[in-house]
Amino acid sequence: MKTRSNYWQLLPYIRPQWHNIVKGFIGILGYVLATLALITLARQFASVFGGRNLSAIALEISLLATVFLVRGFFQSVQDIYMAKAALRVAFNLRKYIYTHLQKLNLSYFETAKTGDLSYRLTEDVDRVGEVVHKLFHDFIPCVLQLVAIPIYMIWLNWQLTLAIIIVAPLMGVLIGWFGERLRIFSLKSQSHVSDLSAILTEVFSGIRIIQAFAAEKYEIARFSREADRTMKAKYSAERLKAIQIPIIGFLEAVSILILLFVGGWQIATGNLTVDKFVAFLTAGALLIDPIGHVTSNYNEFKQGEASVDRVFELLAIKPTVEEKANALTLPDVSGKVEYRHVSFAYKKGEFVIKDISLLAMPGEAIALVGASGAGKTTFVNLLPRFYDPEAGQILIDGVDIKDVTLDSLRRQIGIVPQETIMFSGTIAQNIAFGQDAFEMKAVEEAAKIANAHQFITQLPDGYDTWVGERGVNLSGGQRQRIAIARAVLRNPRILILDEATSALDSESEALVQEALERLMASRTVFIIAHRLSTVRRCDRILVFERGQIVESGTHEELLTLERRYARFYAQQFS
Ligand SMILES: Nc1ncnc2c1ncn2[C@@H]1O[C@H](COP(=O)(O)OP(=O)(O)OP(=O)(O)O)[C@@H](O)[C@H]1O
Numbered sequence: 001m002k003t004r005s006n007y008w009q010l011l012p013y014i015r016p017q018w019h020n021i022v023k024g025f026i027g028i029l030g031y032v033l034a035t036l037a038l039i040t041l042a043r044q045f046a047s048v049f050g051g052r053n054l055s056a057i058a059l060e061i062s063l064l065a066t067v068f069l070v071r072g073f074f075q076s077v078q079d080i081y082m083a084k085a086a087l088r089v090a091f092n093l094r095k096y097i098y099t100h101l102q103k104l105n106l107s108y109f110e111t112a113k114t115g116d117l118s119y120r121l122t123e124d125v126d127r128v129g130e131v132v133h134k135l136f137h138d139f140i141p142c143v144l145q146l147v148a149i150p151i152y153m154i155w156l157n158w159q160l161t162l163a164i165i166i167v168a169p170l171m172g173v174l175i176g177w178f179g180e181r182l183r184i185f186s187l188k189s190q191s192h193v194s195d196l197s198a199i200l201t202e203v204f205s206g207i208r209i210i211q212a213f214a215a216e217k218y219e220i221a222r223f224s225r226e227a228d229r230t231m232k233a234k235y236s237a238e239r240l241k242a243i244q245i246p247i248i249g250f251l252e253a254v255s256i257l258i259l260l261f262v263g264g265w266q267i268a269t270g271n272l273t274v275d276k277f278v279a280f281l282t283a284g285a286l287l288i289d290p291i292g293h294v295t296s297n298y299n300e301f302k303q304g305e306a307s308v309d310r311v312f313e314l315l316a317i318k319p320t321v322e323e324k325a326n327a328l329t330l331p332d333v334s335g336k337v338e339y340r341h342v343s344f345a346y347k348k349g350e351f352v353i354k355d356i357s358l359l360a361m362p363g364e365a366i367a368l369v370g371a372s373g374a375g376k377t378t379f380v381n382l383l384p385r386f387y388d389p390e391a392g393q394i395l396i397d398g399v400d401i402k403d404v405t406l407d408s409l410r411r412q413i414g415i416v417p418q419e420t421i422m423f424s425g426t427i428a429q430n431i432a433f434g435q436d437a438f439e440m441k442a443v444e445e446a447a448k449i450a451n452a453h454q455f456i457t458q459l460p461d462g463y464d465t466w467v468g469e470r471g472v473n474l475s476g477g478q479r480q481r482i483a484i485a486r487a488v489l490r491n492p493r494i495l496i497l498d499e500a501t502s503a504l505d506s507e508s509e510a511l512v513q514e515a516l517e518r519l520m521a522s523r524t525v526f527i528i529a530h531r532l533s534t535v536r537r538c539d540r541i542l543v544f545e546r547g548q549i550v551e552s553g554t555h556e557e558l559l560t561l562e563r564r565y566a567r568f569y570a571q572q573f574s
Contacts, residue, residue, distance in 0.1 A: 020081045028078050047275040082136040087129060089132045100317075113202075115195075120314055139293070139294060149287055163261075346387075354548050365527065368380070369543055377498070420482060422482070449488045481512060496526050538554075
């Protein structure tokens with residue numbers, strides 16, 4: 001059971017906008033006062049209307065026109081400042097969530113659906129912004145009118161006021177009931193839409209596999225099922241609104257009929273003048289609009305609450321790798337890496353790394369070999385703190401990596417992954433990834449070291465060639481050399497390389513290999529090695545098995561041992 005609406009959590013994002021909101025409120029106040037002035041003028045108008053005094057009528061009309069103008073001016077003031085406040089709330093919230101997501105652990109993104117995340121950051125945040133806008137721009141002014149106008153009406157004639165508001169409690173109950181049902185339908189519909197968007201992201205990124213497996217029909221059926229659920233949930237909400245509007249409309253009509261009856265009766269008995277009745281009717285007419293708005297706002301708030309819930313659900317996820325409050329900046333290191341009795345489990349109790357100790361000296365190249373699932377990737381992922389170990393310590397140059405800022409730690413570690421991801425931008429921007437300002441000369445130098453300069457200069461726009469989404473296609477070997485250039489430019493003392501397993505043509509492989517060797521020179525390197533040439537050339541080879549290092553030594557030493565590595569070598573590399 002939810003006790004407190006997540007809407008309250010929006011308060012810290014709304015508060016900084018107070019100056020815009022105050023300006024908007026001045027607009028609202030002016031607007032409500034002008035509305036009350038309209039009612040008074042309507043009463044005066046009714047009293048001069050039958051009097052054949054043309055100049056009095058003209059004066060009243062010009063006064064009415066002026067009040068309408070003033071009212072319009074205040075409405076604009078309110079519109080401008082409230083829109084500004086609401087858009088800023090949405091902007092800040094979106095930025096905050098995005099920043100928060102960047103801090104979450106890899107493990108979160110391994111299970112999260114990217115389509116769903118995008119939906120929450122775009123559509124859901126937009127809807128939250130709309131709700132804030134509606135609240136200040138529509139709801140609060142309407143509520144103010146719904147308070148001010150009835151007070152004025154009571155002052156005019158309390159019996160008539162009573163007649164008009166007699167159905168209000170029933171209306172309130174109905175609006176509340178419909179609102180809650182709408183919130184539930186909305187939550188369902190939003191979760192279906194984001195599932196839909198998750199399917200789309202999955203499908204378009206895996207379209208090759210889908211076509212290769214001739215799974216189009218299967219995917220179309222899956223998409224249709226989800227689209228159908230989305231449609232049904234939306235239809236349920238629309239059907240509910242379609243029933244609600246005439247019911248509320250009928251209740252409004254009933255209250256007007258009661259008003260006409262009581263008014264007619266009071267005029268007949270001499271307890272009410274016609275001009276007062278006209279003023280009263282004007283006030284009643286001016287109430288219809290705010291009642292309609294408050295009803296639809298309430299529905300929108302209930303629907304919007306689903307988005308607010310989904311947005312704050314993201315913010316509630318806490319990163320498990322956290323920086324200490326007093327974290328230090330890791331100074332430039334020489335590259336000595338030490339693992340001390342390190343154990344790690346993705347799931348409680350299921351250890352993937354079991355009590356490993358290791359000392360890597362600056363400049364040492366260490367190959368990690370072993371069967372798939374033995375824990376090699378996990379082991380290296382602990383170094384940049386993508387995960388934190390359950391037990392043990394990892395030190396760089398004698399400093400515990402938990403004592404330093406993530407930024408300063410990760411800046412000292414270069415990673416060349418198996419699959420190079422290209423971000424939308426130019427080749428130069430991709431090499432200088434993560435830097436706003438970079439020297440073109442340095443980028444070119446890095447590309448030269450990475451054996452990438454030549455193919456880049458042959459591209460139509462050279463270093464300015466657009467890659468990534470809808471950009472130029474690069475081969476596997478070219479992408480790898482870009483990744484190497486990225487690492488060269490960063491110039492880290494420690495390197496993590498995950499050698500690509502996919503076969504490159506021999507020319508490309510030679511170029512990549514040469515680039516890697518230049519990159520590795522004089523750095524501490526952990527390389528998940530698949531190529532025999534790499535393994536042999538490393539200073540030390542670690543053989544992983546079920547989360548432990550079972551053999552360690554040079555290629556020759558391990559071969560003479562004639563144990564796992566020798567078997568492995570015979571199977572894999574012969
Ligand atoms: N994010 C994760 N969540 C849960 N378990 C995981 C996760 N990543 C890896 N594992 C498990 O941890 C174990 C070690 O995996 P890891 O990827 O480190 O092995 P590896 O030796 O690098 O294998 P490969 O060469 O296939 O990449 C495996 O049993 C794997 O299923």
